[in-house]
Amino acid sequence: MKRVWSGSPLHDTAHLQNLLEQAGIGCFIKHRELASAMGDLPFLECSPELWVLRDEQSLRATAVIREALRPDTDAPAAHWHCNECGEDNEAQFAVCWRCGQRDPATPE
Numbered sequence: 685m686k687r688v689w690s691g692s693p694l695h696d697t698a699h700l701q702n703l704l705e706q707a708g709i710g711c712f713i714k715h716r717e718l719a720s721a722m723g724d725l726p727f728l729e730c731s732p733e734l735w736v737l738r739d740e741q742s743l744r745a746t747a748v749i750r751e752a753l754r755p756d757t758d759a760p761a762a763h764w765h766c767n768e769c770g771e772d773n774e775a776q777f778a779v780c781w782r783c784g785q786r787d788p789a790t791p792e
């Protein structure tokens with residue numbers, strides 16, 4: 685088993701799990717029960733994690749997740765505005781070319 689995702693809110697993780705299962709990748713969410721206790725536990729210990737059952741499917745799973753998390757898959761050429769300096773940036777840039785601020789919609 686291999687972890688392919690962690691750190692997002694539980695509802696996002698559940699969505700990713702659905703996508704992976706649709707792609708034929710067996711997976712499960714770890715720490716699901718702990719997430720409901722959020723507030724009593726340090727964030728990193730209870731943040732939900734998505735695991736694939738078969739290691740050899742982890743690369744494909746990562747690709748599915750990355751695709752799903754792209755800000756707007758229907759309009760890849762869309763520009764985004766930097767929150768920091770207001771600069772207009774091309775969609776393929778994850779950080780503002782002027783001030784280096786990360787696009788908030790771009791996954792790490």
Ligand SMILES: [Zn+2]
Pocket residue numbers: 766767768769770771780781782783784785
């Ligand atoms: Zn900027």
